[in-house]
Amino acid sequence: MQPLEIKKDIYWVGAVDFGSMDFHGYSLSPKGSTYNSYLVKDEKIVLFDTVKHDFLSTMLARLSLVTNPESIDYFVINHVELDHSGCLPQLVKMCKPEKIFCSPMGLKAMQAHFDTTGWPIEVKKTGDTLCIGKRTIHFLETRMLHWPDSMFSYIDTDKLLISNDAFGQNIASTVRYSDEVDPAMLEFAMREYYHNIVLPYSQQVLKVLDHVTALKLEIDMIAPDHGLIFRTKEQVNMVLETYRKYALQQTQNKALIVFDTMWHSTEKMAYALSEGLRLAGVESHIMDLKQHHHSTVMTELSRCGLVIVGSPTHNNGIMPNVARMLTYMKGLRPQNRLGAAFGSYGWSGESVNVIHERLSQMGMEMPLPALKTQYVPKEAFLKQCEEAGKTLGEALQVKVAAEAKRLG
Ligand code: FEO
Secondary structure: OOOEEEEOOEEEOOEEEOOOOEEOOOEEOOOOEEEOOEEEEOOOEEEEOOOOHHHHHHHHHHHHOOOOHHHOOEEEEOOOOHHHHOOHHHHHHHHOOOEEEEOHHHHHHHHHHOOOOOOOEEEOOOOOEEEOOOOEEEEEEOOOOOOOOOEEEEEOOOOEEEEEOOOOOOOOOOOOEHHHOOHHHHHHHHHHHHHHHHHHHHHHHHHHHHHHHHOOOOOOEEEEOOOOEEOOHHHHHHHHHHHHHHHHOOOOOEEEEEEOOOOOHHHHHHHHHHHHHHHOOOEEEEEEOOOOOHHHHHHHHOOOOEEEEEOOOEOOEOOHHHHHHHHHHHHHOOOOOEEEEEEEEOOOOOHHHHHHHHHHHOOOEOOOOOEEEEOOOOHHHHHHHHHHHHHHHHHHHHHHHHHHHHOO
């Protein structure tokens, strides 16, 4: 693929990774990913971020079609995580840049990742600018969106926001713009990315969105470091509004039932709970953790205001798949949810209390005591599960209605 001129004298020179379905070792990326890097040719030639180490030759081949890499004057490192800085040592050696710009926390991160002896690093803080000829770059630190060092770069003459990880999506594609793909696929990819990477920093997202609004930045293109570029006013507004919606985490009128099972007893309870929810008018989605990765669960949870988690008791605790999923979920700090626990047991029955406690620790409201049954659930108990599903569904609807009233 050729480099792509996204604005006059501004080029995408990144790399498309069709080959990896694993994002950073913790999340699935079924559509692959993209490591975007941008080159601006002005009086100074500036490279924004690099790519994952494995893609150095791909990036260099692309970059070389636009400029001699040795002619690059400045590097701007908006984020030091290795999917963006992985090629930095080689590029510094090759290009010998006059300056490397990063945030104050970026300096610390860079020093902790690499031997930076002799690197011409200069720190840029929020509000600092850099004139590169006709253009001026404005820097905006976006700490904890999603690392302490994260930063945006805004190029005023081009109304271009280079946003690093924010607004990204894990999409490998031969097209580069968001308006060139199916909008439903795009929204799914944005949601998947947000709820597996950005979700814990939702308060920071809201602060950054407010800051960008207060600065009255005119933005007609957002170029993230993963996935597709938003090039129209409509697409820019769409992504900003979508991020605000995600960050607010308003309660959704849908339930997620997620479980593991040994001999199908906990599974039978899951389906009975789902039937009760249906009778209460609440759609539910059932996920068996033997089939679904924990990151897929989080993507689904993004649409659900109620999460019901089930596990049989195994060695006085919960099943390993459930433990992994709950650990992952807790780290991502979902807010504003109802929760419930269920499961079967043989003789000791601790699993449901473990789940109940873990969901409570995440701040979830737990409208019902945990549901458990010994060995194989009988029809009468499954009826109880169905009733519990109805009660939970009604509680969810009350919460959704109260929230709608509060927000007007
Ligand atoms: Fe895409 Fe935080 O690296």
